[in-house]
Every structure is written in structure tokens, then in C-alpha cells.
Amino acid sequence: MKQLIETIVKPLVDYPDEVRIETDENESRIVYKLFVHPEDRGKVIGKQGRVAKAIRTIVYSAASGYHKKKTYVDILD
Template structure:
């Protein structure tokens, strides 16, 4: 899972104007004996629009990549942009 958080960080740093302000935290929750992974992506306030993209397309693309990985790992992964 650490590699997925690193992937999100790599993508985010490539998109934003302030790559040094990008932070990624990984949290694991257990609900009904099933793990749920939450990746918190924290970016500068001025860069949120670049991460979300027009009509949320960039954020949706990142979430799609995570969804593919989640299926392969038989788990759930959520991306939280802060």
C-alpha cells in the first residue's frame, strides 16, 4: 500500500505549482473484518484546482488508478483531497 501512496504523491507533485507542499498520509480502517485504505492527499490551497481538474476529471483519473489497484489487492481504497 505504501507504493500506492507514493504513486499518488508522484502524480500530485507533477501537477502542482508547489510540489514541496504536497503531503500524502495513508490510513487503514477495519470495518466488518474488511480493510479500507484511505489516502489523504494534502496540497497547497492554490493547487487544489489543479489536482481536482475541470469537472473533477483529474481527481477521478487518480481514483480510477487506485480502484484498479484495490481490485487487484482485494481491498477498498479512498482518496481524500485536502
């Protein structure tokens, strides 16, 4: 899943080397924490959150067939 998020996000940003994803997992859920350069945060979120919503939709769809845990994507800087 981390690879999928990187594949989606890196072409969108000016600082692809600073894209970092951490995973926080427990028995019922997985949270992918996406860290980007502060100047790239707006590009990843998009107008009215449309890009972030699209990223989450793709990840949620892929995760539903991959495992049974609730999956979340948080965008941080």
C-alpha cells in the first residue's frame, strides 16, 4: 500500500525525495501517515481537498481487497 501511495503522490510534488510514509497499525485499523515538504502540502490536498479525497478513494478501494482492517490516510507535513 505504501508503494501505491508513493506512486500516486511523487509525480504531484516538487520535492519527491521528501515524500515519506509511516504506518501505524493495530488489530482493527491501519493508518498511513503521508509526510510531504510544507510547500507541497497544498498540491497533495488540492482545491477543496479534491486531490486528497481522490488519493484516499484509491487507497481505500485497493485496501478493501487486500485486508479486512479499516484503512486511513493522513496527510501531514
